Amino acid sequence: MFSTRKNASTADHFRNTVAWITGASSGIGEALAVGLAGSGARLVLSARRESELDRVARRCHQAGSAETDVMVLPLDITDSDSMAGASAKVLERFGQIDLLINNAGVSQRSRCAETDLSVYRKLMDVDVIGQIALTQAVLPHMLERGAGHIAATASVAGKVGVPLRTGYCAAKHAVMGFFDALRAEVEDSGITVSTIVPGFISTPIARHALAGDGQPFNKSDEEISGGMNVDECARVVIAGLARGQREIPVGKGKEMHALWLKRLSPELIFNITRRRK
Structure with a gap:
């Protein structure tokens, strides 16, 4: 039973909860799983990537999940027409969806003047429209039950x-706006x-990012490589979800100061960011 107690321990809160995670084959999604x-x-x-999902499923079994408690459900987040069918499969298997974590995404590393418009379209399709489509597929079930948790x-x-990151920033601003x-x-x-x-967060996101021509960037950022350990990130996020936290900031570097600096002094943050290369 999905626990609604604000003071429940993380384990108590999520025990027997059905949690659907997209982008679960690597990075933050894998660590959350x-x-x-x-x-x-x-x-x-x-x-x-079904083979990678199978690998993550094995890790979940090692972490304590029974074989029957992990469902591998390959999904192309850009295929909006498949969302209703995917949701039906989950409900057929488990009977409910308590927590949906919209985590699938792709980043970008290119200047605007050197970026093909198709790259911007892909960023929006993966990072925004896909999340909206899946949320719309799951939302009626949660509304009918009068309970559920959606995260992005x-x-x-x-x-x-x-x-x-013009396209990535645009997409993530859209994610914030939609889910707020x-x-x-x-x-x-x-x-x-x-x-x-x-x-x-130390993940492969930079290597998998899109260059201006749509090809994989295939390089690691020093800031990403030196970022918070992904398992530590997952612990912070899971604790925040258990508390029902509406916004969950997670990180350890100077970039986290930008969240409050943008509110307190937009002009200062504009000057800081324009000096970044």
Whole structure:
């Protein structure tokens, strides 16, 4: 049973909860899956690469999940027409969806003048439209039950614009706006909405980012490589979700100061970001 007690321990809160995670084949999504497995959740793992999802499922079993408590559900987040069918499969398997974590995403490393428009379209399709489509597929079930938790992985880039990430920043700003507005619509119906706001987390996101021509960037950023350990990130996020925290900032570097600096002194943050290369 999904615990609604604000003071419940993380393990108590997520025990037997059905948590559906997109982008579960690597990075933050993988770490969240393993962390929730250790908290007794039943899991639905989605991403495009089934072989990687199988690997993550094995890690979840090692963390304590029973074989029957992990569902591998390959999903192309850009295929909006498949969302209703995917949601039906989850409900057929587990009977409910307590927590949806919209974590699938792709980043970018290119200047605007050197970026093909198709790159911007892909960023929006993956990072924004895909999250909206899946949320729309799951939302009626949660509204009918009068309970549920929807989360989305945004970014500090969803609050602050920086060079080489015009499309990524635009997409993550859209994620923040959509899920903040959704919260205002559904919170009184018993549904919690959380935005996850990572700073620099040590994941493969930079290597998988898109260059201006749409090809993989295939390089690691020093800031990303030196960022917060992804398992530590997952622990912070899972604790925030258990508390029903509406916005969950997570990171350890100077970039986290930008979240409050943008509010207190926009002109200062504009001057700082324009000096970034």
